[in-house]
Every structure is written in C-alpha cells, then in structure tokens.
C-alpha cells in the first residue's frame with residue numbers, strides 16, 4: 001500500500017507523534033504499542049515526539065507553532081512519513097501533508113495496513129476491504145490531494161498504485177454494500193460449520209489475548225496443529241478450531257482468535273465482529289498473556305476492555321502466563337505471581353506447564369473430580385459421562401459401578417444422587 005520513495009532500497013523511515021493525558025509524564029514508553037505496530041509494517045522509526053497537551057486547534061489539531069516544529073523535526077530526520085498515535089481527522093491529515101510534504105497518517109491506518117497485509121482467507125480479505133472502505137469514505141476528498149500519488153493509491157481503489165482517484169462517494173458506498181452482501185454469505189457458511197460443530201457435545205474454549213502473546217503457538221503445541229505463527233502483530237486474523245483430546249473423555253474444542261490491541265479502530269471492530277463472536281460462543285476463555293513483555297499489565301487491562309466491549313466478560317476464564325521461559329529474574333516472577341495468583345505458567349515454545357493448564361481446563365469445564373456409586377440399571381450414564389465429561393476410573397462391583405469422574409451440566413445433575421461424599 002505504501003509506496004513512499006519506492007525507488008530507494010532502504011526501509012521507510014517513520015517519525016512518530018504521541019500525546020499523553022494531562023498530568024502524565026511525556027514518556028516514550030507511551031509509544032510502545034505504536035512502535036510495535038510500525039515495525040510490524042516493516043518501517044524504521046527515525047525519532048518520535050510525545051506531546052503533553054493537544055490544544056485542539058482547527059488547522060492541525062494542535063497549535064500551528066508546534067505543528068511546524070514537528071514537520072521540521074521530521075524533515076531533519078529525513079522521515080518518509082509522520083505517524084500519529086491518536087486519530088487525526090481527514091481535514092487535519094490534508095493540512096499536515098500540505099505542511100510536511102510527506103504522507104501523514106494515524107495509528108488506525110497503521111492497523112488497517114497490517115490487517116490488509118495479513119489477510120489470507122476470503123473472509124479476512126472481505127473484512128479488511130470493508131474496514132478500509134469505511135475508513136476511506138470521509139477521506140475521499142483527501143485522496144485527490146497532492147500526496148495521493150506518493151501514497152501509491154488510496155483506500156477504495158482496487159489495487160494500490162491506482163492514481164486516477166475518480167472513485168466518488170457513491171461508488172465507494174456501492175462497493176461497501178456489495179462487500180457486505182458477500183461477507184454475509186461467507187459468515188453464513190462459517191455459522192453452518194459452527195452449528196455442525198455445536199451438535200458435537202464438546203465444550204469449547206477460546207484462546208484470547210493481546211496480539212503476539214502466543215495464542216497460535218499454544219494451540220499448535222497443545223493440539224499438534226500447524227497454525228501460522230509469527231513474531232509480528234496480528235499474525236492471526238481468522239479463527240481456527242482444533243480438538244484437544246483429554247484422557248477419559250471426548251476432549252474439547254479450542255479456538256484461536258484474532259489478537260487484541262488497545263483502541264482497535266471501530267471500522268475493524270465492526271468488520272471483525274463475526275470473528276470476535278467466536279469468542280462469545282465459548283464455554284471457557286483461555287486468556288493468554290506474554291509474561292516476558294514489560295507491558296503485560298497494560299495488555300491484560302486492554303484485553304479485559306475488549307472482552308467487555310464484545311460483551312463476554314462474564315465467561316469463565318483461565319489466565320495463562322505464556323513465554324515463562326523468558327522470565328529469568330526472580331523479582332519479575334514474584335511480581336507476576338502476586339498480580340496473577342491464579343494464573344497457570346506455561347511455555348508454548350518449550351511445552352512446559354501443560355499438565356497444570358489441562359488440569360485447570362478440566363476443573364473449569366467439568367468441575368472437580370468426584371466419586372459416584374451407580375446402580376447397575378443406571379449403567380447407561382457411563383456413556384454420557386464419557387461423551388460429555390471425563391471418566392477417570394470405573395469399577396464394576398456386585399450391585400453397583402463405582403466411578404470417579406468430572407462432569408458438568410446434564411450429566412452432573414443425573415449423577416448427583418449417586419455421589420459418595422468424602423467423610424469429614
């Protein structure tokens with residue numbers, strides 16, 4: 001998409017601009033997330049500036065004096081583009097580009113570009129196209145401006161490089177409608193698949209978490225699958241479901257989902273709603289965190305915020321501290337253990353901590369292990385336990401069957417009268 005100074009064989013240099021809230025220190029740390037996003041796009045960061053206030057002036061969204069200084073700084077660093085950590089309006093964007101004479105865009109556009117370059121399946125491509133068109137609509141006038149050629153196409157044109165730019169609002173709206181129709185068809189196909197899956201009475205778990213936490217790696221390591229894994233943000237855009245076998249039962253379904261990030265652009269949240277809804281259908285969430293990331297606490301809050309936005313905060317959840325192999329100092333480890341006392345520590349890479357994780361999954365989904373004494377005429381319940389819960393042990397006795405099992409729901413209700421309570 002970006003074809004800035006394509007003729008030169010050096011990475012594109014970006015100058016970043018952030019802003020902190022009143023009373024917060026103007027620390028570069030606040031740009032950590034944007035750094036990761038921009039690097040995922042393959043750009044180099046030449047420098048950054050963090051503003052302490054954003055004096056909302058009509059021309060640039062900040063004071064003109066400050067804007068001129070930023071443009072000069074970017075020029076001194078030979079930046080190829082300026083990227084804002086906060087949303088900038090189409091008018092501000094145009095004014096900035098006229099001032100700086102290089103492309104200027106915001107964090108939302110960075111995320112859109114990453115999604116666009118990572119979309120592989122038809123559904124993801126349609127979702128990204130829809131989000132891009134929705135984003136481009138108020139920016140159409142902007143795309144006729146001076147920077148349009150240099151930007152190498154605009155959102156809404158079929159391929160990058162198209163510089164004619166005569167797509168008007170109406171044409172974009174028509175494309176939006178067409179894509180929505182197509183998307184509805186694809187989503188329906190996936191729902192049919194999900195409905196078929198739901199007929200199999202297996203509990204489902206969704207792997208959720210901040211992007212790059214290691215969700216796909218964990219799915220692969222637990223189920224022996226081969227989902228795409230990469231040290232980049234938003235490697236996964238489509239949900240993938242795999243079966244995880246559990247001893248004594250039919251197993252569970254594990255679904256890998258798109259990663260979260262703070263302030264996901266609204267057009268993307270809408271476009272990816274159906275994908276995110278895979279999380280909503282789950283009986284249990286496995287919230288994967290990157291234990292080695294210095295921003296783990298902020299990332300945890302971000303994930304909770306997104307779960308709240310998609311209305312699935314009430315689903316039972318296990319917290320998993322992944323990449324524990326990279327946490328070597330005791331101080332960091334203790335701090336993590338104090339903050340997340342219930343968490344399971346694993347390494348998807350080294351396959352450690354898996355038995356603790358599976359134990360937790362079993363407890364959360366099927367309850368704790370109990371002993372029952374079934375009358376022989378209730379022997380058919382054994383099959384129900386095997387299908388929907390976990391049968392740990394069964395012993396046929398003269399007048400009864402003694403079983404040890406983990407069950408929930410209907411099976412639990414049916415077995416309850418035969419439970420042997422441990423003596424106090």
Ligand SMILES: Nc1nc2c(ncn2[C@@H]2O[C@H](COP(=O)(O)OP(=O)(O)OP(=O)(O)O)[C@@H](O)[C@H]2O)c(=O)[nH]1
Nearest residue numbers: 211212213214215216217230234235236259348349
């Ligand atoms: N050291 C270490 N690296 C890990 C571990 N788990 C995952 N990684 C690495 O972390 C990076 C991201 O892993 P992914 O599994 O793609 O992460 P994800 O959460 O699926 O990321 P998105 O799909 O982008 O949201 C990859 O480079 C993995 O090899 C782990 O336990 N230890």
Ligand SMILES: [Mg+2]
Nearest residue numbers: 215216235236
């Ligand atoms: Mg992934």
